[in-house]
Structure formats: structure tokens, C-alpha cells
Amino acid sequence: MTEVTWVAVPVALGSAGLVVLAYAAFRVYLGVRRFGRELERTRQRLGPKQSALRGELSDLQAARIPQPPGDGVRSS
Known part of the structure; x- marks a missing residue:
């Protein structure tokens, strides 16, 4: 009887x-769903x-004045 107890x-x-x-x-699981x-x-609000x-970024990029290639900026 003792052996059965140790198994249980x-x-x-x-x-x-x-x-x-x-x-x-x-x-x-509930936390992941929430x-x-x-x-x-958040996606719906920020979309x-x-x-x-x-749109504003593409407008800014389109309006950007191209700079001629040069030596770049030099620090003094």
C-alpha cells in the first residue's frame, strides 16, 4: 500500500x-489578444x-532644390 502512495x-x-x-x-493568451x-x-488612429x-514628405522631396556636386561642407 505504501508503494501506491509514492506513485500517487x-x-x-x-x-x-x-x-x-x-x-x-x-x-x-488573453494578454496577447488584448x-x-x-x-x-493604434494602427487605425495613426493611419x-x-x-x-x-504626403508632406514626398512634397518636400519634390520641391527640394538640387545642389550641384561640390566639395561638400568643410569645417574650419
């Missing part, structure tokens, strides 16, 4: 450990501003 103790501890790991994994929703909300900034 590690099995019970292993099962308890798996339950703890499953709980932690579920919490991580983080994904937050990222999507129009990002495209406006890209």
Missing part, C-alpha cells in the same frame, strides 16, 4: 503543475496621420 504523490504533483501551467498559458486589439486600434506625413 508524484502523479498528483505533476497534475497540479500542469494545471498551474495551463492557467498561466491562458492568462498569456495587446493585438490595442495595436489594431491617416501617417499617410498625411508621407
Whole structure:
């Protein structure tokens, strides 16, 4: 009877450990889902501003006056 008890103790501890790991994994899963929703909300909010900034950047690059190649900037 004693041998059966020693077998049952590690099995019970292993099962308890798996339950703890499953709980932690579920919490991580919920956190990742929440983080994904937050990222999507942020993308939706920043999307129009990002495209406006890209438009302004392309306008600035198009209006830039080309400089003739020279020696560059020299420090004194």
C-alpha cells in the first residue's frame, strides 16, 4: 500500500503543475489578444496621420532644390 502512495504523490504533483501551467498559458493568451486589439486600434488612429506625413514628405522631396556636386561642407 505504501508503494501506491509514492506513485500517487508524484502523479498528483505533476497534475497540479500542469494545471498551474495551463492557467498561466491562458492568462498569456488573453494578454496577447488584448495587446493585438490595442495595436489594431493604434494602427487605425495613426493611419491617416501617417499617410498625411508621407504626403508632406514626398512634397518636400519634390520641391527640394538640387545642389550641384561640390566639395561638400568643410569645417574650419
